[in-house]
Amino acid sequence: MQIIAKKGVKLFRDFYIDMDIKPYTFPDVLRLPIGFENEKIELLKTKGDRVKKFEIIANIKNNIPVYSSVSGKIIDFFTSRSADYAENMKYAVIEADGTDLPSYPLWEIKSGYTKEEMLEIIKKAGIINEPLSGYFTEYINTSTKYKTIIIDCVDDQPYDLSKTATLLNYQKEVVGGAEILAKAFGIPKIELLITKNFRTEELLKSKIDNVDFVQVKGKYPAEPEIVQYAHKTTALRVGTQCCRALYRAAFFGEPQISHIVTVWGEGVEAPANCEILNGTPTKYLLEKCSANGILERIVAGGIMTGYVISTEASLFRWDGALTVMPLKKHSKTYHCLNCGRCAEVCPMELAPYFILRNSNKASEKIAKQLCAGMCIFCGACSYICPSRQPLGQKIREYNNFLNGGSEK
Amino acid sequence: MIKSNIKASPFIHGSENALNLHLDLLIGLLSVMIISVVQNGLRALTLCLFSALTAWLTEKIGLIIVGREKSTDLRSLAMGLIIAMLCPVTVPLWLPISASFISVLFVRVILGPNFKNLFLTPVIAWIFMLTVAPEEMTSYAVDVSFGTFSPFENINNDFYVTADSIAQQLQLKKELSYSFLDILTGNYPGGLGTTCIFIILGVCVYFIFRRSMAWQVSLSMIITVAIFALLINRTTQSPLFSVLYELSATSYIFVAVFVAGDIINAPSVTGAKIVYGVLIGVLTMAFRYLGFAEHCVLLSLFICNFFCELLDVLFLYLQIYYLRKRMIKR
Numbered sequence: 001m002q003i004i005a006k007k008g009v010k011l012f013r014d015f016y017i018d019m020d021i022k023p024y025t026f027p028d029v030l031r032l033p034i035g036f037e038n039e040k041i042e043l044l045k046t047k048g049d050r051v052k053k054f055e056i057i058a059n060i061k062n063n064i065p066v067y068s069s070v071s072g073k074i075i076d077f078f079t080s081r082s083a084d085y086a087e088n089m090k091y092a093v094i095e096a097d098g099t100d101l102p103s104y105p106l107w108e109i110k111s112g113y114t115k116e117e118m119l120e121i122i123k124k125a126g127i128i129n130e131p132l133s134g135y136f137t138e139y140i141n142t143s144t145k146y147k148t149i150i151i152d153c154v155d156d157q158p159y160d161l162s163k164t165a166t167l168l169n170y171q172k173e174v175v176g177g178a179e180i181l182a183k184a185f186g187i188p189k190i191e192l193l194i195t196k197n198f199r200t201e202e203l204l205k206s207k208i209d210n211v212d213f214v215q216v217k218g219k220y221p222a223e224p225e226i227v228q229y230a231h232k233t234t235a236l237r238v239g240t241q242c243c244r245a246l247y248r249a250a251f252f253g254e255p256q257i258s259h260i261v262t263v264w265g266e267g268v269e270a271p272a273n274c275e276i277l278n279g280t281p282t283k284y285l286l287e288k289c290s291a292n293g294i295l296e297r298i299v300a301g302g303i304m305t306g307y308v309i310s311t312e313a314s315l316f317r318w319d320g321a322l323t324v325m326p327l328k329k330h331s332k333t334y335h336c337l338n339c340g341r342c343a344e345v346c347p348m349e350l351a352p353y354f355i356l357r358n359s360n361k362a363s364e365k366i367a368k369q370l371c372a373g374m375c376i377f378c379g380a381c382s383y384i385c386p387s388r389q390p391l392g393q394k395i396r397e398y399n400n401f402l403n404g405g406s407e408k
Numbered sequence: 409m410i411k412s413n414i415k416a417s418p419f420i421h422g423s424e425n426a427l428n429l430h431l432d433l434l435i436g437l438l439s440v441m442i443i444s445v446v447q448n449g450l451r452a453l454t455l456c457l458f459s460a461l462t463a464w465l466t467e468k469i470g471l472i473i474v475g476r477e478k479s480t481d482l483r484s485l486a487m488g489l490i491i492a493m494l495c496p497v498t499v500p501l502w503l504p505i506s507a508s509f510i511s512v513l514f515v516r517v518i519l520g521p522n523f524k525n526l527f528l529t530p531v532i533a534w535i536f537m538l539t540v541a542p543e544e545m546t547s548y549a550v551d552v553s554f555g556t557f558s559p560f561e562n563i564n565n566d567f568y569v570t571a572d573s574i575a576q577q578l579q580l581k582k583e584l585s586y587s588f589l590d591i592l593t594g595n596y597p598g599g600l601g602t603t604c605i606f607i608i609l610g611v612c613v614y615f616i617f618r619r620s621m622a623w624q625v626s627l628s629m630i631i632t633v634a635i636f637a638l639l640i641n642r643t644t645q646s647p648l649f650s651v652l653y654e655l656s657a658t659s660y661i662f663v664a665v666f667v668a669g670d671i672i673n674a675p676s677v678t679g680a681k682i683v684y685g686v687l688i689g690v691l692t693m694a695f696r697y698l699g700f701a702e703h704c705v706l707l708s709l710f711i712c713n714f715f716c717e718l719l720d721v722l723f724l725y726l727q728i729y730y731l732r733k734r735m736i737k738r
Contacts, residue, residue: 009422158420303419325419334426340676341424343724349731351724353676371728374735379418386426393416 001214003193003229007347008219009380011158011304019161021169022274024258026070030094031314032279035060037079037088045092049074053100054255057092062169064135065126067258069277070096073105078148080313084188091140091314094279105253111248115142118184125249128164130239131226133318136246140236148189148235151211155320156195156220159264159301162320164200165273166240166260167192175208177243182251187236193226220304221378224347241320257318263289265299267324276315283311285322297325304379334387342381342391348374352381352391355398372398424619428539429671430482432620436611437489437601437666443594444601448497451557451624452600456492457506463488463512464530470517483672484512485536491533493601493705494659498563499544506540507533530667535704540545545703548573548597571597574656578642579699584653591656602659612665622674624681626664630655632689640697660692663705673713677727680719687712 034057035041045051058066076093107124110117123139130405131152151174152294153163167174178190201211212231214229216222230237238246245256257278264271269290273333276285282298300309301319307314315322342352343351348371355372372395381391444452444718463588467484490503491511511533519527538545549557557563574596577584586596602608615621637654638647656659668674668688675684687710695704 005494011420183725289579299417299419303417305417307417323419337426337429337672338676339429341672344678349727351677351727352718354724369728370724371731372494374731377417383418383420384422386424386429388421388425390416392418396416 001191001212002373003214003216003218003222003225005216005218005220005222005225005347007224007345007349008221008358009345009383011156011383015158015264017262017271019165019273020259021165022272024277024280025100025288026096026100026277027280027284028096029075029281030070030072030096030173030277030279031281031312031316032057032066032069032092032094033316034058034077034090034092037090041090043077045074045391047074047076054257055105061135061138064123064137065255066254067257067278068092068094068128069093070280071098071100072096076294087365088383090367092279096294106255107253109251109253113180113184115184115186118250121249122246125245125255127242127245127249127377128259128317129237129242130259130318130320131237131242132239133316134213136376144234146185146234146236148191148233149182149185149187149229150214150226150233150235150237151175151178151190151192151240152226152237153192153194153200153240154216154222154226155197156222157304157321158218159323160262160302160321161197162260162262162273163240164194164197165262166244167194168203169273170240170244171208173247174240174243175211175212177245177247178238179210181236181238181243181246185236191233191235202395219377221347221380223376223378256317259320261285261315261319261323262321263291264321265291265303265323266326267291274299278317279314281312281314282309282322285315286311286324291324299323299325299328304383305377323379333389336389337387339386341384345380345384347378347380348376350375352395353389355389356389356394376400427482428618429620430486432615432618433486433666433670434482434489434616436620437486437493437613438661440493440601440604441489442605443604443607444493447594447604448600449523449557451497455495455497455499455501455504455600456489458501459508460485460488462505463491463508466509466512467516468514469560474517476517476520485518487516487529487533489541489601490530491537493662494530494534494599494706495537495545496548496598497557497600498547498549500562502605503537503541503544504533507537510536514731526713526716528667528673528709531706531710531713534703535710538703546573546576550597573597573657575696575704578653578657579696581642584649586653588652591652596656598656599659599662602662603656605656605661606735608661608665612669615665615669620671621665621669622671622681623669624678625674625685626669628682628685629664629668629692630661630691632686633660633693636689636693637690654693654696657696658692658703658705660705663709665689667706668709673716675716675720677720677723679723679726680716683723684712684716684719 008096039060045057050073052071055068056065057068072094074092075095079088079090081088127136129139132139153167155161155163191214193214193216195216248254258275260275264275272289298309299306300315300322302321303323355370375395377396379392441456464485488508491508495504511529515527515529548571590596592606616623633654634651637651641647641650643650675681691708692705
């Protein structure tokens with residue numbers, strides 16, 4: 001079985017990296033992202049409080065707990081404007097004291113769970129579904145009768161192999177997580193979506209019990225095709241890290257306090273896949289991978305869709321890559337040539353140049369008619385644009401504006 | 409200390425850029441120019457160089473005066489070359505120079521990028537040249553070879569024997585005696601850079617390979633005229649020769665590849681590109697049948713360009729309509 005992404009751009013894939021995962025270590029100070037300010041944050045701790053590993057610091061949205069990933073003292077709370085979202089993120093600054101004592105299991109462990117019990121565990125463990133950049137509990141439609149579980153192991157951006165590395169290193173946990181979810185929900189089939197790269201070749205030759213392989217081929221982004229495939233097969237799509245977290249939550253009673261990140265790029269001497277604790281500062285991670293400190297641009301979340309991050313900030317839990325790019329000479333931008341390249345590559349069949357041209361106040365109606373809101377921010381239009389117009393960025397800003405944000 | 413720089417995604421870009429697109433156009437035109445110089449002598453080179461230089465200087469100085477940022481120098485050079493190539497080799501030197509000056513000033517300096525789809529630089533130059541010097545623009549010398557004409561001196565009409573262009577001959581229902589090879593190698597009367605079909609098609613393949621042209625426009629233009637030529641044979645020869653003559657007449661292939669097929673001039677949506685090409689083809693043939701023989705393809709292009717944006721919008725909304733329909737279905 002294959003999924004072929006016909007629309008999009010061809011990106012370089014000829015990169016090699018050691019696929020082992022470096023285990024997490026403890027930074028002195030963590031900046032733990034709690035949630036966006038509009039997510040109804042209920043703080044359970046205050047400045048100066050001591051916290052233990054796995055202790056709840058806050059509840060967000062409908063009682064989704066945010067756990068401390070280390071034991072230590074909360075020295076501050078602060079809000080910072082997120083670079084890629086037009087919203088403010090609240091952080092807790094925790095000074096680790098190095099006395100991490102395991103306090104799990106946090107809930108009753110069983111060999112099998114009912115659907116309701118599984119939903120409760122997913123919520124309690126604060127599991128992130130990384131392909132959908134959000135809490136897993138929010139993406140499960142309880143009224144849908146799912147027919148398949150799709151384990152999404154599609155790393156289609158350069159310098160990002162976090163999903164593949166998770167699968168290769170924790171195959172038992174990833175598949176086990178999907179299996180326990182399938183059992184609880186009564187889903188008969190599990191499929192594994194993989195992109196062809198230097199390691200999945202081997203994976204394709206081998207076999208994983210009870211799992212069917214689906215190869216994702218073609219151009220970047222594969223996202224629209226995957227969404228369409230999931231819709232067609234009435235599938236529940238879960239990331240490899242999400243599956244692993246599910247397994248650990250179900251069999252060890254652990255909440256998700258860490259995630260795997262590929263640290264790479266032209267400015268990194270020792271690229272690696274690292275497991276990091278939530279709130280680990282970028283600087284700590286970069287030092288661990290010997291990033292050189294001369295004129296670099298640090299990008300979180302993939303070089304096609306990510307955002308620039310400072311060395312003091314920490315990654316979001318769904319960011320699978322941290323890339324250090326050399327700060328190249330500013331490439332010259334020209335006025336739009338009307339060549340239509342952006343429309344040719346747009347996987348959503350939009351016309352970015354036309355949206356951009358009409359994205360002023362006067363022609364807001366036209367831009368809405370042009371379905372600017374359907375943009376998936378894959379960045380293919382900006383990548384291909386011969387005039388180097390920041391099309392994706394402008395459409396994102398425009399969408400934020402339409403959604404009541406202030407960026408415009 | 410690690411410094412970071414604020415910039416939005418994506419953080420990598422494709423190898424294609426505006427400069428490369430224009431460079432490809434220039435490479436294509438220079439290839440055609442070289443063949444033209446071999447066939448027509450150094451006068452072809454003089455006309456091309458002076459025209460290109462005028463276009464480049466006009467844009468450079470003009471944009472400094474109006475205070476607008478230029479795109480790339482290469483585009484104006486290419487426009488200057490196209491203008492010169494549309495002329496017969498015998499035109500006075502001042503004609504392409506003044507045409508380059510006027511058209512670049514009007515289209516690229518005064519109107520600027522927002523109006524590029526409404527008026528095309530070579531079309532405006534052609535209108536100017538045909539208005540100012542209609543006789544010179546439609547007189548083609550017979551037996552031109554390297555060294556026949558002086559590179560700089562003005563050429564008197566009495567100095568050379570003229571021949572009707574293929575379009576004129578077709579219109580006058582004259583018997584055409586050009587072989588397949590003559591047509592391919594450009595051994596027939598026409599603009600100095602527009603006759604050698606072989607090299608133009610070679611450049612077209614290069615453009616398609618480099619993705620530097622809107623091939624859908626050129627292809628639909630060629631297919632439309634070919635269909636007309638097959639249906640209405642104006643020659644006394646086989647339908648194949650009818651196709652060959654109609655395509656080689658009035659710089660049709662040259663305009664299809666270098667002007668209408670130019671990625672920047674053409675509509676952006678695929679469907680619009682095809683309709684645009686078909687429209688140009690239909691109008692060209694209509695003009696030919698009505699009797700406007702010379703350069704009617706540029707007249708068609710001039711008219712169709714007014715509908716370029718409209719076609720784009722129409723097809724775009726059609727695309728969005730189906731997109732929405734699909735989304736609702738899901």
